[in-house]
Amino acid sequence: MKEERMLILRLLQENKITAEEAERLLTAVGHSNISEMSEKEVKRWNKDMERKLKDLGDTLEDWGKDFGKKIDEVVKDVEPKLKKVTQIVVDKTTSAFDEISKELNKEECDCNHQEYDENCCHDEDHRCCEDKEQ
Numbered sequence: 469m470k471e472e473r474m475l476i477l478r479l480l481q482e483n484k485i486t487a488e489e490a491e492r493l494l495t496a497v498g499h500s501n502i503s504e505m506s507e508k509e510v511k512r513w514n515k516d517m518e519r520k521l522k523d524l525g526d527t528l529e530d531w532g533k534d535f536g537k538k539i540d541e542v543v544k545d546v547e548p549k550l551k552k553v554t555q556i557v558v559d560k561t562t563s564a565f566d567e568i569s570k571e572l573n574k575e576e577c578d579c580n581h582q583e584y585d586e587n588c589c590h591d592e593d594h595r596c597c598e599d600k601e602q
Contacts, residue, residue, distance in 0.1 A: 472497045492516060 473494060480490040495509055 489516070 476485070476490050476493045476497065479485045480487065485493070492509075492513060496513060
């Protein structure tokens with residue numbers, strides 16, 4: 469019980485609790501259980517706890533609202549950047565697939581052209597455009 473009293477006095481000294489709160493806590497600690505407290509002390513203690521719980525709830529609600537606003541700001545800031553990065557990835561991927569497709573078509577083309585002609589060898593039989601003319 470001495471440790472509890474010292475803790476209460478330290479909290480009072482550090483201005484973490486008011487003198488009235490310290491008095492109530494010291495009174496409560498002085499009783500071995502709540503049944504030894506007077507009805508008036510119990511009501512005051514209950515009212516004090518209800519007030520503290522409400523304050524805590526209000527603080528948490530305010531914190532939640534602030535957190536939500538900050539998240540919204542971050543999303544608004546990051547969203548255009550993500551869209552830009554996504555477009556770059558899509559463009560690069562499309563370009564890579566186009567290059568791969570051209571290389572595969574070159575391998576399938578049996579024509580005699582010196583350079584790859586992307587208009588050549590694109591029918592089902594991969595026939596050369598020169599053969600098609602015949």
